[in-house]
Amino acid sequence: MTPPRTTRVVCLVRRPVGEPLPTDFAVEERPLPPLGEGQLLVRNLYMSVDPSMRGRLESTEKHYTHNFTPGAPLDGRALGVVEESRCAAVPPGTYVRHQLGWRERAVLDAADTDGAGRIDPGLAPLPTWLGLLGQTGFTAYVGLTRIVELRPGDTVFVSAAAGAVGTAAGQFARLLGAERVLGTAGGPDKCALLVKEFGYDAAADYRAEPVRDALARLAPDGIDVYFDNVGGEQLAAALHALRTGGRVALCGMMSQFGGDRLSGQRSADINQLIQAVLKRLTLRGFIVRDHDDLRPEFERRVAGWLAEGRITARETVVDGLENAAGALLSLLGGGNIGKMLVRLDDSH
Ligand SMILES: NC(=O)c1ccc[n+]([C@@H]2O[C@H](COP(=O)([O-])OP(=O)(O)OC[C@H]3O[C@@H](n4cnc5c(N)ncnc54)[C@H](OP(=O)(O)O)[C@@H]3O)[C@@H](O)[C@H]2O)c1
Secondary structure, X not given: OOOOOEEEEXXXXXXXXXXXXXXXXXXXXXXXXXXXXXXXXXXXXXXXXXXXXXXXXXXXXXXXXOOOOOOOEOOEOEEEEEXXXXXXXXXXXXXXXXXXXXXXXXXXXXXXXXXXXOOOOOOOOHHHHOOOOOHXXXXXXXXXXXXXXXXXXXXXXXXXXXXXXXXXXXXXXXXXXXXXXXXXXXXXXXXXXXXXXXXXXXXXXXXXXXXXXXHHHHOOOOEEEEEEOOOHHXXXXXXXXXXXXXXXXXXXXXHHOOHHHHHOOOHHHHHHHHHHHHOOOEEEEOOHHHHHHHXXXXXXXXXXXHHOOOOOOOXXXXXXXXXXXXXXXXXXXXXXXXXXXXXXXXXX
């Protein structure tokens, strides 16, 4: 079969003014480069949709990696199958993860892939390799084991608890010995799911009740650990609820994207940091890719928990590249439970 010479990609049309709109993105046909030595042609099967993309749409502030450019394709994590290979170690048919998502096919260096030979659809379905066994599960694992060094008996609070990192963090915290696991999410349905499916003891709807009141109600004796996906009001509330010597993993700041951050409406939360002085708290920010040495341990343990049926992987899957921008906007508004993914091939 003749190799395809073009692929459909999602391009950034213009930088959003305020909240991103569907018209800020477009699906276009772009040429694929010829395959060089050591390169692979990969057909993407699933791609990851991540909150960090919101920051990358802007021109000024650098986030986890480079910012997107108007007129150029977006990128992000994806899982695909090798269709053609000029690298003997990665033959056609191998499943690989890589960074050239937001397109149906990609030509990339074999050295820039991971998972080759390790992604086993028999061990866990392909979507799980981008979620619970992928970067977001790994983020939860790093945050709990290395950043706050979770101890048996800890009371743990997780924000954005019904998302990809949050559903992993609640379940891992329980298996790592936490005594009590509390979460916040938007809406009563998500809160009910947290308790029913994801190992949380109790959950509060941050849209319906101030989080400071919710924590006083759910953890009157305080919390030991806060896994912060949200920042802002929830971080300030956690600082009040933490016991002396408490630990915080600063993972992400969902509440500070877009309007809130730009208008500085929440800047008063920083004044709550006096709590860190008074209670000798440890607040530690982290970027997951700095902790790759933990990945083999993470994959072994989490694959084991999955095989034993002790944890649940959950994804929200949107079909088709033409719906990918909509999936990003939905994620930013809380439209996902677990990991937000786009499926690019409905045979998988
Ligand atoms: N440090 C690292 O290396 C690293 C790596 C990966 C991810 N992260 C961070 O981890 C966090 C979670 O990422 P994820 O991929 O798992 O995303 P996610 O939690 O699956 O999706 C984001 C969720 O954030 C919630 N949200 C949106 N706006 C909010 C607001 N103003 N206040 C509170 N919650 C809000 C929404 O749920 P509701 O319906 O509950 O509002 C939404 O579902 C993000 O902050 C991300 O940037 C960090």
